[in-house]
Amino acid sequence: MTFPKDFMWGGATAANQIEGAWNIGGKGMTITDAATAGTVSEPRYITYKTEDGEPGKTTIFNQLPKGAKRAVIDGYYYPSHEGIDFYNRYKEDIKLFAEMGFKIFRMSISWSRIFPKGIEEKPNQEGLDFYRKVFEELKKYDIEPLVTLFHYDMPVYLEDELGGWSNRELIDLFEKYSEVVFKEYKGLVKYWLTFNEINSSLLMRTFIPNYPNEMVCKAMQILHNQFVASARAVRIAHEVDSNMVVGAMLGGVCNYPLTCNPDDVLYCQKHWQEDCYYCMDTMARGEYPYYAQRLWKEYDMVLDTEEQDFIDLKEGKVDMITFSYYSSGCVTKDESAEKAKGNFTSGAKNPYLKYSEWGWSIDAQGLRYILNELYGRYQLPLMVVENGLGAIDKLEEDNTIHDPYRIEYTKEHIKAMNDAIEDGVNLIAYTYWGCIDLVSASTGEMKKRYGFIYVDRNNDGSGTLKRYKKDSFDWYKNVIKSNGEEL
Secondary structure (H helix, E strand, O other): OOOOOOOEEEEEOOHHHHOOOOOOOOOOOEHHHHEOOOOOOOOOEEEEEOOOOOEEEEEOOOOOOOOOEEOOOOOOOOHHHOOOOHHHHHHHHHHHHHHHOOOEEEEEOOHHHHOOOOOOOOOOHHHHHHHHHHHHHHHHOOOEEEEEEEOOOOEHHHHHOOOHHHOOHHHHHHHHHHHHHHHHOOOOOOEEEEEOOOOHHHHHHHHOOOOOHHHHHHHHHHHHHHHHHHHHHHHHHHHHOOOOEEEEEEEOOEEEEOOOOHHHHHHHHHHHHHHHHHHHHHHHHOOOOOOHHHHHHHOOOOOOOOHHHHHHHHHOOOOEEEEEOOOEEEEOOOOOOOEOOOOOOOOEOOOOOEEOOOOOEEOHHHHHHHHHHHHHHHOOOEEEEEOOOOEOOOOOOOOOOOOHHHHHHHHHHHHHHHHHHHHOOOEEEEEEEOOEOOOOOOOOOOOOEOOOEEEOOOOOOOOOOOEEEOHHHHHHHHHHHOOOOOO
């Protein structure tokens, strides 16, 4: 194996999936706090109250009725309210990460823990103190924090009262938030990511049948505002500390043409441009790509921009590219082709691949492919910051958990990363997603487990929250100790 000596092995989480303490320590409500639990067959819902105070719910992909506001309503279970209680158990969890040998730990800051509504003049000191304690605990074990500023964790006030990222006011508010945390944690945090899976709003058009054009246009305006906000954050980080490294984070959509029919090949190329490169080209090169004009014309889109935006984009290019990778997809113009079936999957089923219980293809070769594609295009350092297998794990009577399927999945993806490094790709870190069991973002379940560490928590919120090591814990520990030599 050829992993560099300074390669950073670790794991990844998100605040809204692990922290809990949703209304503790001065934290404000986020949009996730109004999201109920779901399953692979039952969607998550957003609960709300109308202008008349009537309760209601809608799926997480739909718009709220006009005038409605997100609300927590009796009778529903909201998994983010307690998460896995990382807020109170971070020392215990970080100690376990250190035992595995983590060199890096990806986490996020909840914006509403710093600015409860997002509009305050001064930050919430209790929130600042909490993250400082977490970073100091990580440093105690020589674990590098990798911190995401925005991981689907919007203060609910900004969404319901200001209209969310469709509103340009959020650019200035995000800039203030970014500057506060950069200055607060100077010397403690070197690696930052601005937006988690920034292309996700645009991807909805592929996940949801008959997605309306006006929603695609809204997504492109949201992206523009986030691009500018991200660029300003990059610039501020470099001004605060020239050693800070700030990256973009992409939802890694790896597409293949289903056949060699030129129609499928061209259609696949179009998907790569719209699903991945539209965002990364803009953030890494500092300007919109040539095909953006074609894309805007296709959806009859006119962006709301200011002249300064394009200066900001040029001055705030990211230092590295990071992305998630779980599975690959196939695209075809043949509407009769068999469809892949699973949450957050789209396109045709690949006859050469196996699929998980949640309908996601298992394709380690796709990781090598996308690593080469991204590095060849941008020539920037890469991090794989999400990768993992969600599965049902069984806690045995002797408190062991046997998960050979997770070991096998991860082993094959590590081999693929090694192959990409041998190809010449500059890959510097790998943070396995959900290194400790957490609330699934897509389904709100605990049943869909990713971690090397089992958390005694059930879909309905019952359980002791006690931590147990899975077989994969010791396996990953040995992988890190041997720097990928022993799999």
